[in-house]
Amino acid sequence: MLLCAVVMLLSGCASGITRTGYVLPKNPPPGSPQRGPIALQCKAKFDRNAVISLGSIHAYDTGFSMDCDEAYVLDIFCNEGRLLGAELVNITEEPQPNILTSTRYRARAEFLRFKDRDQAKALLSDPKYAPKAIIARSIYTRKRNEELITAIVMGGILGELICWEVTK
Numbered sequence: 001m002l003l004c005a006v007v008m009l010l011s012g013c014a015s016g017i018t019r020t021g022y023v024l025p026k027n028p029p030p031g032s033p034q035r036g037p038i039a040l041q042c043k044a045k046f047d048r049n050a051v052i053s054l055g056s057i058h059a060y061d062t063g064f065s066m067d068c069d070e071a072y073v074l075d076i077f078c079n080e081g082r083l084l085g086a087e088l089v090n091i092t093e094e095p096q097p098n099i100l101t102s103t104r105y106r107a108r109a110e111f112l113r114f115k116d117r118d119q120a121k122a123l124l125s126d127p128k129y130a131p132k133a134i135i136a137r138s139i140y141t142r143k144r145n146e147e148l149i150t151a152i153v154m155g156g157i158l159g160e161l162i163c164w165e166v167t168k
Contacts, residue, residue: 015059015068015104017076022055022084022111038081040074040129042091046112050119054084054111056092061104069138070105074129077109086111087120097141105141 057080059073074089081089093108114120127133 015073015076016062018058018060019080020056020058021053024080024083038078038086039088039123040078040091040125041088041123042094042126042128044088044090044112050116051088051112051114054081054086054113056108056110058108060106068104069141071134071138073105073107074134077107081111084111084113086113087123088112088114105138 057077059068059076061068077089077091088111089109090112091107091109095106097105114123
């Protein structure tokens, strides 16, 4: 158990990322937008003929993922979207962290560029993806996960002590 805990602590954030339909350039081209505006929306409604799909991304729990919270994953999504020239990161799947499936943030998204430049300028993020809301959820999830790990470790130690005493 101690070995598993050490491996988990040393692995850092190892959120799995699967990219479909694109490859990130090893060296971004000069002048590529690193911090330009990009909208985050969940299950956005739009005319498929009005957009160009630049690819999709999936962030998942590898089993050794630590501190891979919503802010971390969405930052990856936005940065990659900017590198591809997307105006919209459309979150298509976002299962909520829970004790039964995964305590880490997981999501799927597609990167979209609008053919109509005026439509692209009018894009806004969903209110749930406001930076303060994302940070608040990330802090809450990190605190909850730390408490869960502490409870598991303490429960394991307590169980070991009880077994030790009973089997003496």
